[in-house]
Amino acid sequence: MIIRLDMQSDVPIYTQLMNQIIEGIASKQLAPGEYLPSVRSLASDIGVNLHTVNKAYTLLKQEGFIQIHRQKGVVVNPDGMPGITPDYQHKQEAQLRPVIAEAICRGMDKAELLRIVESFYDDITQEPKENA
Amino acid sequence: MIIRLDMQSDVPIYTQLMNQIIEGIASKQLAPGEYLPSVRSLASDIGVNLHTVNKAYTLLKQEGFIQIHRQKGVVVNPDGMPGITPDYQHKQEAQLRPVIAEAICRGMDKAELLRIVESFYDDITQEPKENA
DNA sequence: ATATCTGTTATACAACAAATATAACAGTTG
DNA sequence: CAACTGTTATATTTGTTGTATAACAGATAT
Incomplete structure (x- = not known):
């Protein structure tokens, strides 16, 4: 999936990242069970710091969109998306x-x-x- | 119009103010030509600093929702609202x-x-x- | 087993935004 | 003249954003 960042935007980078990953899931460009790039490789790809990507991933995990398996990687939640809480x-x-x-x-x-x-x-x- | 602020929210106070004024106009609780409280009195009423209210007013003026008449006060734009630009x-x-x-x-x-x-x-x- | 890959944690720093606190200025209105 | 407008300026505090390094711990492949 292609990630587009607007460094001039007033929307924080980690928020732009979250939004694009969520839209990626909504559009089925990202399927449940599919692996996402590691924090380091994605950070390197889009030219931001490791922690910026990590913040986006951590928040997406807290909301239930992805799972983070320690030492294995980040995956779109294979148990399905969070519901209408x-x-x-x-x-x-x-x-x-x-x-x-x-x-x-x-x-x-x-x-x-x-x-x-x-x-x-x-x-x-x-x-x-x-x-x- | 009653203003409700959530000081615990991550939404900035000046943004909450803007949103409530805009919703006030949309709901016709605030009519074009109607005067809004001065920055000092509103700030005092809701317990925030003068500059916080001033920031909300200034941004609302920039977007065309209100007019600010120097030394006279703040008024909901009597020439009508900005359109769909x-x-x-x-x-x-x-x-x-x-x-x-x-x-x-x-x-x-x-x-x-x-x-x-x-x-x-x-x-x-x-x-x-x-x-x- | 050793090198390499994961996420994780910690610390420090710079830049900026949000909000407050005072103070003063310049016009308008009573 | 006093009291009220918005405006501007300066300073301070606090929190967020983003970067920079570094190290840790577990998994995996060679």
Whole structure:
């Protein structure tokens, strides 16, 4: 999977990494059971420090997306993804409400917003588009 | 309008302030032309520093949600809200994609996600529920 | 067994962001 | 003139982000 980082972004690198790995899983470019690069090799590939990758991996492990087998490597959770927990629902609401509120302010009607969400949903689930 | 801050949150206070003001406008609890408290009085009310409120106001001004009249006060933009600019669309995509990708990972199907977005949309547009 | 690969931990450092604390300035309004 | 606006400046504290090294401990391949 190709990782694209924007070093100019105000989004932390470890967050960009987490987001791209999660989208990779959502788009089935990364399948459960599939191994991810080691912290050192990924860090080297994308030109960041080992600890930055390790932070992303550790947080993804805490949320249940990946498993880390000591001395063996990092693998997309073969037991499946975490489900819709109450904690997750609260986090999702905290993320969605501000986005929806701003859309409303700017005059976006409900149908248009739903159309946009749907198109992103389709776009993610219809990857892989690895080759361009 | 009632402002609720979570001092334990990892979301910066000035961001929480911006979000709540934007949701206040979206829900029509704050109407265009309506005056907001001065930086000093709001800061005093919610128990934060003057500069924290000023940062939120300044950013809201930059995005076009409010106007700041020197020596007169802060007012919800009476010329209307900013529209759907390309910059905004990019920001919105950057905010939405990670949320949608995680929802997909966790097994939320498209209909359920759309239902959630719709319910938040309705919830925001059907405030004010000031009295509980 | 020895070298090499894992993740893990620890420490130190630089740069930056967030928030506070004071203070002062410059216009507006009562 | 006093009191209120937003604005600007400076300083300090605290926490986050990211880098840099280094070492540890277990697994694996030669």
